[in-house]
Amino acid sequence: MNIAFSTANIILSKTIPAAETMNIVILGPGAIGKLWAYHLNKAGHRVSLWSRKTERVLSVAVEHKTESLLVQNNNEHRLKEADIILITVKARQVENAIHPLLPYLSQETILLFMHNGMGTTDLLTATLAKYPTLLATTSHGAMLTASGSVAHTGRGNTIIGGLNEKGKQCRFIADVFHHALPNTEWTQDIYQALWHKLSVNCAINPLTAILQCKNGDLAKAQNQAMLSTIIDEISRVMQSEGIDIQKNRLRSQINTVIQATAENLSSMNRDIALGRVTEIEFITGYLLKRARYHNVAVPENEKLYNQVKELERNGITK
Structure with missing residues (x-):
C-alpha cells in the first residue's frame, strides 16, 4: 500500500x-x-x-x-x-x-x-x-x-x-x-492518554526498581504512605498540565494496575537487576521537568529519581 x-x-x-x-x-x-x-x-x-x-x-x-x-x-x-x-x-x-x-x-x-x-x-x-x-x-x-x-x-x-x-x-x-x-x-488528545500512562509508570517503576519487588508488593501496608505521597505529587503536576484528574481517582487507577500486574516485574526493576541504564529520565525525569516548569514541589519523586540514578551509577554493566 x-x-x-x-x-x-x-x-x-x-x-x-x-x-x-x-x-x-x-x-x-x-x-x-x-x-x-x-x-x-x-x-x-x-x-x-x-x-x-x-x-x-x-x-x-x-x-x-x-x-x-x-x-x-x-x-x-x-x-x-x-x-x-x-x-x-x-x-x-x-x-x-x-x-x-x-x-x-x-x-x-x-x-x-x-x-x-x-x-x-x-x-x-x-x-x-x-x-x-x-x-x-x-x-x-x-x-x-x-x-x-x-x-x-x-x-x-x-x-x-x-x-x-x-x-x-x-x-x-x-x-x-x-x-x-x-x-x-x-x-x-494523545497527551491526556500519555500522561495517564506516565503517572502509572512514575508510581510503579522507580519503587519496584529500588525495592527490587514485584508490582503487587506495592500494595503492602508498609508501602502505602510513600505511594500515597508519590501519587499526590504526580496529581498536582498533572493538574498544572491541564489534565483533569483528582488524587483519589488517580490512586484508584494506579491501584487497579498494581493489582492487575501483581506478578509482573517492571522494566525498570529488570534494568536495575541486570545492570542496564533505565528509562528514568523519560519517566520520573520528565515529571520533574514539568514540575519545575509549573513551580510544583515534588520532593518524594525527586528522591526516587536520585535513588534510581545512584543505582544506575553503581550497577551499570551494559
Missing part, C-alpha cells in the same frame, strides 16, 4: 480498510515490538523488523500460538517501501535509533512512537515535522521468555493520536491496529 498526501493533505483523513495490506517496519523488536509484529503479520500486513541483530531473518513467536513467523530484519528495501515505522525501542534509545533510518524513508512514511515515558519527540521536533507523526500508549502486557518468544501477559488497550498536523490526518491507523490486536482507539 502506498500512501500519498494531496496538496490539501486530505487523503490520509480517509478511512482505509483495515484488511488492506500495509508495509510496516518495527524498529526495536523487544517484547511489545514482537507482539505487534506477530499480530500485524497475522492480520495480513507486510511486516519486517529493524534491530541491532545481524541476522537477515528473525523468528517471531507468541506463547500459546500454534506457529512462529520468519520475518525480514534490517532490509533496506523494506524501509524504502514502508508505510509505517512502528518505533518500540526504549525511550532512551529513540533518538539514536531513528536517525539512521531517515535517509531511506519517504516523507509520507508514518512514524508511530510506542514506548514508555514522555519527552523523546521533544528532541526531534525539526526532524519529525517532515513526516506524519503519531504517538501511542498501550496497556498490553508482554515479556520475552528465555526462549525468545513473547508471553502476552495481559490484554489491554492501545490509544493512538497525532503529534503534528500530518499525523492528525492518520486516524485510519487506529483501525489498522485494532483489526490486528484489539482494543485500539484514536484520540484527539
Whole structure:
C-alpha cells in the first residue's frame, strides 16, 4: 500500500480498510515490538523488523500460538517501501535509533512512537515535522521468555493520536491496529492518554526498581504512605498540565494496575537487576521537568529519581 498526501493533505483523513495490506517496519523488536509484529503479520500486513541483530531473518513467536513467523530484519528495501515505522525501542534509545533510518524513508512514511515515558519527540521536533507523526500508549502486557518468544501477559488497550498536523490526518491507523490486536482507539488528545500512562509508570517503576519487588508488593501496608505521597505529587503536576484528574481517582487507577500486574516485574526493576541504564529520565525525569516548569514541589519523586540514578551509577554493566 502506498500512501500519498494531496496538496490539501486530505487523503490520509480517509478511512482505509483495515484488511488492506500495509508495509510496516518495527524498529526495536523487544517484547511489545514482537507482539505487534506477530499480530500485524497475522492480520495480513507486510511486516519486517529493524534491530541491532545481524541476522537477515528473525523468528517471531507468541506463547500459546500454534506457529512462529520468519520475518525480514534490517532490509533496506523494506524501509524504502514502508508505510509505517512502528518505533518500540526504549525511550532512551529513540533518538539514536531513528536517525539512521531517515535517509531511506519517504516523507509520507508514518512514524508511530510506542514506548514508555514522555519527552523523546521533544528532541526531534525539526526532524519529525517532515513526516506524519503519531504517538501511542498501550496497556498490553508482554515479556520475552528465555526462549525468545513473547508471553502476552495481559490484554489491554492501545490509544493512538497525532503529534503534528500530518499525523492528525492518520486516524485510519487506529483501525489498522485494532483489526490486528484489539482494543485500539484514536484520540484527539494523545497527551491526556500519555500522561495517564506516565503517572502509572512514575508510581510503579522507580519503587519496584529500588525495592527490587514485584508490582503487587506495592500494595503492602508498609508501602502505602510513600505511594500515597508519590501519587499526590504526580496529581498536582498533572493538574498544572491541564489534565483533569483528582488524587483519589488517580490512586484508584494506579491501584487497579498494581493489582492487575501483581506478578509482573517492571522494566525498570529488570534494568536495575541486570545492570542496564533505565528509562528514568523519560519517566520520573520528565515529571520533574514539568514540575519545575509549573513551580510544583515534588520532593518524594525527586528522591526516587536520585535513588534510581545512584543505582544506575553503581550497577551499570551494559
